[in-house]
Amino acid sequence: MLRRNGKPTSCEPCRLSKVRCDHVTPICRRCQSRGNATQCFYHPAPLTRVKDRAIGRTRASQRRGVRRQSSLEVNSAGLTPDQAPLTASSPQKGSKAKDAHDSEFLGSTSYLSVFKDTPRGITRKASRSLYAESEYWRTEHAYASSRLIRLASAIVFHREQIEWYHSVSRFTIVPAPIVIDSLGRVQEDIERNPWDVTGNWKGLYEKITSATGRPLEISSDTSAGEFYAQFTGQNLRWEFIALMFASSGISVMVRYPGHHILELANENMTVETFMKEMVLAGNTCIEISKKYAIVSDLMLRARYMHAHLTMEVLGDTSSRLPAAYVDELLINYRRAIVQSLWRPDL
Incomplete structure (x- = not known):
């Protein structure tokens, strides 16, 4: 996906954060490394607003569906990123x-x-x-x-x-x-x-x-x-x-x-x-x-x-x-x- 000037389009999280995007589709590697894969998507016309509210609601529901599917895939893999294993010999959290x-x-x-x-x-x-x-x-x-x-x-x-x-x-x-x-x-x-x-x-x-x-x-x-x-x-x-x-x-x-x-x-x-x-x-x-x-x-x-x-x-x-x-x-x-x-x- 290219912009009017011929340069590749950045994903929305990278564009909003003003950081360099590697333009990999469907999810860029920067969003993957930052644990932001569920929010990574490429807008067909960035910096524009949707006039038709029905279209906006449809696109929002589609993005929510993708996020729910991604979260189900993570849960099915048994990954718990917020938990770090501790050994019994180390002082434990109370x-x-x-x-x-x-x-x-x-x-x-x-x-x-x-x-x-x-x-x-x-x-x-x-x-x-x-x-x-x-x-x-x-x-x-x-x-x-x-x-x-x-x-x-x-x-x-x-x-x-x-x-x-x-x-x-x-x-x-x-x-x-x-x-x-x-x-x-x-x-x-x-x-x-x-x-x-x-x-x-x-x-x-x-x-x-x-x-x-x-x-x-x-x-x-x-x-x-x-x-x-x-x-x-x-x-x-x-x-x-x-x-x-x-x-x-x-x-x-x-x-x-x-x-x-x-x-x-x-x-x-x-x-x-x-x-x-x-x-x-x-x-x-x-x-x-x-x-x-x-x-x-x-x-x-x-x-x-x-x-x-x-x-x-x-x-x-x-x-x-x-x-x-x-x-x-x-x-x-x-x-x-x-x-x-x-x-x-x-």
């Missing part, structure tokens, strides 16, 4: 998650707390579930700590996804060597010293938090290996884990449809659930870094990628993304002040 089900406030220290309206990419029910999960992660320290360690332990999966993303993306030439080489060092350290994610998750959490509190020492004579060693291996930091979570979530979003089942090291989940988990886990890592770490380029990169993933999961490109980047600009301003105090000649 009644607080149910009490927080209607809460849409994530805490005054998180920029996600400004997200009040319903995202376009997910339903209101899924949105409220995400807000409740965020509140639970913020208040239940034991669950959040053990969950972070369990998700980070799937380093082989994260590295595979991130390497694929950097191999097909055009704009990752500069950060690719830093991220991929660092991931290799983290994987080698975990293979030499396997993580006990069920019995020693608390010790691993405290070790990473302690390393996060140490400032990065960078000078003009610092080599790449010396730089990597400050946030990998025994010095693994939450900023780098946040960057890993965000990069892995973005890669999975681009690579697979929303209903695809991912096989992590210790559990399986759908792409949609995995992306939400990466947002929740990445937000927790960033909050820890804000509390203990000094502002650095590593933190800025992690926050940028996390904001990108958050935008894709929440499904809005106009009203919410600026709030995330304002927080990042403030962090960048703080970094400039600190750098001017350390290096008055700059």
